[in-house]
Amino acid sequence: MASEKENHVVNGEDEEEEEKMEQFFALLRNFREARNRRKHELIQREQEEKSKKKKKNKTSKLGDDGEKSSWVPSFEWEDFTAEIEFRRPSIIFPPSFNNKQEEKKQEDDGLDLNLTLSPASS
Numbered sequence: 001m002a003s004e005k006e007n008h009v010v011n012g013e014d015e016e017e018e019e020k021m022e023q024f025f026a027l028l029r030n031f032r033e034a035r036n037r038r039k040h041e042l043i044q045r046e047q048e049e050k051s052k053k054k055k056k057n058k059t060s061k062l063g064d065d066g067e068k069s070s071w072v073p074s075f076e077w078e079d080f081t082a083e084i085e086f087r088r089p090s091i092i093f094p095p096s097f098n099n100k101q102e103e104k105k106q107e108d109d110g111l112d113l114n115l116t117l118s119p120a121s122s
Helices: 002-061 097-107
Strands: none
Touching: none
């Protein structure tokens, strides 16, 4: 009879341990499922952003009407070597301000206004 009670207690402990193990593995499964769900959400979000960028790039290359512009600028060598004729005579710019300052210095009374350190003569 004592062995039956011990077996019953051991079986009860085994059942508790099995329940704890089942809970532990259930937690692991839930964690993996949550991780995989989040991973798929991030991948899906990245794909949506890429498709938006592609869509945006396609619309930016198109004209206002949503159609591609047919005009493409092109240049030829003659565009750069041809003689340019101006409609009006070119503008003559006045002499620079610095040149005026130099002229004024030359017209001074002959006083040397430059400050220099020289030995004092007594």
